[in-house]
Amino acid sequence: MGSDDFYAEEAPVHRASVDGFWMDEHPVTVAEFRRFVKATAYVTVAERPLDPADYPDADPDLLVPGALVFRMTSGPVDLRDYRNWWAYIPGADWRHPEGPESGLGGRDRHPVTQVAYEDAEAFASWAGKELPTEAEWEFAARGGLEGKVFAWGDEFMPRGKVMANTWHGEFPWQRVRAHKFEGTSPVRSFPPNEYGLYDMAGNVWEWTVDFFSRKHVNEVEHGCCMPHNPRVTSADQSYALGQPGEHIPRRVTKGGSHLCAPNYCLRYRPAARQGEAVDTSTTHIGFRCIVRPEQAR
Ligand SMILES: [Cu+2]
Numbered sequence: 216m217g218s219d220d221f222y223a224e225e226a227p228v229h230r231a232s233v234d235g236f237w238m239d240e241h242p243v244t245v246a247e248f249r250r251f252v253k254a255t256a257y258v259t260v261a262e263r264p265l266d267p268a269d270y271p272d273a274d275p276d277l278l279v280p281g282a283l284v285f286r287m288t289s290g291p292v293d294l295r296d297y298r299n300w301w302a303y304i305p306g307a308d309w310r311h312p313e314g315p316e317s318g319l320g321g322r323d324r325h326p327v328t329q330v331a332y333e334d335a336e337a338f339a340s341w342a343g344k345e346l347p348t349e350a351e352w353e354f355a356a357r358g359g360l361e362g363k364v365f366a367w368g369d370e371f372m373p374r375g376k377v378m379a380n381t382w383h384g385e386f387p388w389q390r391v392r393a394h395k396f397e398g399t400s401p402v403r404s405f406p407p408n409e410y411g412l413y414d415m416a417g418n419v420w421e422w423t424v425d426f427f428s429r430k431h432v433n434e435v436e437h438g439c440c441m442p443h444n445p446r447v448t449s450a451d452q453s454y455a456l457g458q459p460g461e462h463i464p465r466r467v468t469k470g471g472s473h474l475c476a477p478n479y480c481l482r483y484r485p486a487a488r489q490g491e492a493v494d495t496s497t498t499h500i501g502f503r504c505i506v507r508p509e510q511a512r
Contacts, residue, residue, distance in 0.1 A: 358408030379417035427490025
């Protein structure tokens with residue numbers, strides 16, 4: 216697990232073991248999520264009214280249901296300020312990913328987006344499944360390859376082949392057409408890894424149950440014992456102190472998305488991880504589920 220060669224939060228490389236489990240072959244799709252909502256009348260976080268007490272530093276005019284929508288810029292921008300390409304759009308939700316005027320036409324087989332952590336958990340328990348831990352997710356993404364940079368090996372485009380839906384060109388203003396997708400792509404559009412799993416890199420980030428930490432501190436091997444089924448269950452280290460929303464716990468997301476580009480975020484790799492506030496819904500985060508053997512019995 217982990218990597219010492221990219222971003223600080225992935226370090227250190229360490230061993231961990233997980234029990235066997237089954238995993239969804241691809242991220243949960245719009246069609247699958249629709250079935251869940253039809254069956255349960257579930258209302259996602261992005262569709263619910265917001266309590267000003269939860270968002271003391273927010274502009275009250277923006278405290279209306281909505282979600283974050285990516286907007287390509289017309290030229291290079293300051294990459295330190297994500298507000299240059301993310302906008303909070305009232306009325307954006309999983310049915311209207313880019314805002315009230317947008318729809319899902321033709322996107323039934325795309326990963327569902329605009330789902331907060333709680334929404335992913337609600338789907339999973341309805342489906343009789345669970346969300347993976349970070350260790351389970353990373354184990355699955357590696358597909359049996361040890362210590363490789365990508366889910367398929369060490370080369371980004373082996374023999375020139377595009378292996379995942381990631382951003383080609385300079386983010387967030389220049390799109391080089393290496394593949395035909397803008398935004399999410401139908402699941403299974405790119406080759407699976409050695410475990411038969413699709414979209415373990417790129418397309419959408421995926422929620423895991425672990426709380427975020429700046430490094431893999433707690434799970435690292437002490438002397439004799441390799442951590443078994445590691446899981447970060449305390450939110451204490453997860454807060455983004457000094458930033459907007461600093462009181463909201465963050466969970467680990469994995470896999471990178473269609474917005475990841477080498478000039479900004481080379482995170483379409485099994486070791487890569489990002490902390491995401493649990494109430495965040497965006498156009499580039501989705502999830503997939505697992506089944507552990509004790510559930511299957
Ligand atoms: Cu990224």
